[in-house]
Amino acid sequence: MSTSIRKVVLVTYPDDFTQEEAKGLVNSADRKILRVFTQKYLNRSKYGMGAGKAEEISEFVKESGAEQVIVDEHLTSRQMYNLEKLVGVQAIDRERLILDIFRSRATTTEAKLQIELAEIKYEIPRVREGAKLTTGSERPGKGGSGEYVVDVKFRELKRRMSFIYEKLDDARKKRELYHHQREKDHLPVVSLVGYTSSGKTTLFNLLTEEHKITSSHLFTTLSTATRAFPLGGITTSASATATNNVLLTDTVGFISRLPTYMIDAFKSTLEESLTANVVLLLIDASEDMQSIRIKYMTCMQILEELKVDKSKILLIFTKYDKVGSEDAISQIADSLGVHERIAISAKTGYGMHKMKSSIGQRLNEMRTPQPQPPSSSTTTTGRSATTSHGQDK
The missing domain is CATH 3.40.50.300 (P-loop containing nucleotide triphosphate hydrolases)
Structure with a gap:
């Protein structure tokens, strides 16, 4: 089993709480951390992190044989593309890591649908941007009906999302029926x-x-x-x-x-x-x-x-x-x-x-039964007093 565990590099913030939580996420995803790099800012435009830190990570990846770089922050498609090009291995962000854990833990049909919905929402903003990056243009070729491949993919994701919403709505309605029955049974x-x-x-x-x-x-x-x-x-x-x-x-x-x-x-x-x-x-x-x-x-x-x-x-x-x-x-x-x-x-x-x-x-x-509301004139006075008290604060 241990041979299947992916070796990774973790990039996170320097404070203790964030580091420990990031390590917990990586361990929960059955990955082995070879080294933790820290950065005060992980929202730089090109790599998420500074260029110097990205170069340092690239050198470590080559020396250590790390298979993946995990960045403990949201990354855009462009940032991930740039980082992967530099380090030569797959790069994923915090959100993708959490989704991977969710998928591995899901057991019920509803949980699986919820995770698929989250994955689609994660994927949709990246579809067009990813196509542009890999082809160098906004229009990356056509599908069988003369449609652009990216548009076909986008529509498929939207259609799948609508289907999942319907299934989750059915589950919600069943839950509401159970809830009403519980109320009837006190x-x-x-x-x-x-x-x-x-x-x-x-x-x-x-x-x-x-x-x-x-x-x-x-x-x-x-x-x-x-x-x-x-x-x-x-x-x-x-x-x-x-x-x-x-x-x-x-x-x-x-x-x-x-x-x-x-x-x-x-x-x-x-x-x-x-x-x-x-x-x-x-x-x-x-x-x-x-x-x-x-x-x-x-x-x-x-x-x-x-x-x-x-x-x-x-x-x-x-x-x-x-x-x-x-x-x-x-x-x-x-x-x-x-x-x-x-x-x-x-x-x-x-x-x-x-x-x-x-x-x-x-x-x-x-x-416990609530007291009856006072008359309309008293209610108005009470509301005014409350408002005045709130202003005093």
């Missing part, structure tokens, strides 16, 4: 979200007694899984069943600098977070503060893009067994400006009862 939904490798699947397995694969590699989970788990003796409603079951959903992990088109491609999966009654945002508390802060901000930004109601979000600090101190958790929470939070360990069971109690409390609050 089964609340709790969604697990968080950065990739934050411990979502480990917690999912513990609560549901499932055996989903867990790994230190990034993006182990790509397909959504939903199972029932009991909250125990915690009451969530007057009509609750004896077992007090709640549905728990495990979703794909988030990552920093994920392009919008990838989020869009996975929206049908991530929409489980939109319909959930409670969203558990998992943060690995055992990491350094810089990593925690970046991952927390990334997750909140993606949840905001998905228009998830912030009142549904409950912050869960995982891997407490590696931290071992509530004071340390409090310091992390204070640094993030977070007031309500729970520390847990899926390994030791620490904090599980408190987490379940908080879920039950959130569900009860959602079922």
